[in-house]
Amino acid sequence: MRGFYIGRFQPYHDGHHRMVREIVSEVDELVLGIGSAGHSHSRRNPFTAGERVMMVTKSVAEFDCTSYVVPIEDLDRNSVWVSHVQSMSPSFDVAYSNNPLVIQLFEEAGVEVRQSPMFNRDVLEGTELRERMIEGGDWRHLVPDPVVEVIREVGGIERIQRVSETDTNGA
Numbered sequence: 001m002r003g004f005y006i007g008r009f010q011p012y013h014d015g016h017h018r019m020v021r022e023i024v025s026e027v028d029e030l031v032l033g034i035g036s037a038g039h040s041h042s043r044r045n046p047f048t049a050g051e052r053v054m055m056v057t058k059s060v061a062e063f064d065c066t067s068y069v070v071p072i073e074d075l076d077r078n079s080v081w082v083s084h085v086q087s088m089s090p091s092f093d094v095a096y097s098n099n100p101l102v103i104q105l106f107e108e109a110g111v112e113v114r115q116s117p118m119f120n121r122d123v124l125e126g127t128e129l130r131e132r133m134i135e136g137g138d139w140r141h142l143v144p145d146p147v148v149e150v151i152r153e154v155g156g157i158e159r160i161q162r163v164s165e166t167d168t169n170g171a
């Protein structure tokens with residue numbers, strides 16, 4: 001059985017990683033969708049699709065599960081989004097998400113959806129991690145080690161601090 005898990009992963013953090021740990025115990029193969037792939041260099045979406053591919057690929061390497069990482073761009077039409085996802089991804093039997101819109105769109109398209117609990121959500125939230133990065137706070141212990149290294153390699157902290165000076169468009 002092949003599973004599909006989509007997120008923006010801005011950045012990929014320990015909540016995502018815990019969810020992936022549970023998913024790989026249920027499936028033979030996993031597709032990780034990098035959502036909003038065309039977005040980067042903003043306060044809400046600081047990292048490029050390629051940078052997020054690196055974060056996710058290196059982090060899930062610790063699991064003994066064949067994994068595919070697939071960037072997925074947004075569409076203006078929710079009604080055809082599931083078809084768009086299916087056209088970009090290896091075929092899958094079950095989708096994993098805690099996002100209400102994603103769950104609704106997959107269910108309406110007849111795709112089985114499984115949810116997980118939210119793990120340590122007070123700190124394991126992309127918005128919270130990005131705020132800590134901007135303010136020079138402590139975030140490194142809340143992401144897998146390869147994510148720390150990718151963000152260092154791409155100058156991610158300097159970038160999010162610079163773009164957030166001018167980008168007031170959401171957190």
Ligand SMILES: Nc1ncnc2c1ncn2[C@@H]1O[C@H](COP(=O)(O)OP(=O)(O)OP(=O)(O)O)[C@@H](O)[C@H]1O
Nearest residue numbers: 007008009015097098099117118119124125126127
């Ligand atoms: N701490 C967590 N525990 C379990 N699932 C999580 C956790 N954080 C996010 N998720 C789920 O992972 C998927 C991808 O989430 P996403 O990349 O938007 O992260 P996020 O932490 O919610 O970030 P943001 O604050 O940027 O929206 C969604 O289904 C989301 O509900």
Ligand SMILES: NC(=O)c1ccc[n+]([C@@H]2O[C@H](COP(=O)(O)O)[C@@H](O)[C@H]2O)c1
Nearest residue numbers: 006007008035036074075077078081099
């Ligand atoms: N119409 C669309 O393009 C559409 C619809 C539903 C979800 N999505 C994307 O799926 C991803 C869902 O991930 P999150 O759970 O991290 O929000 C996001 O990148 C979101 O933009 C896109």
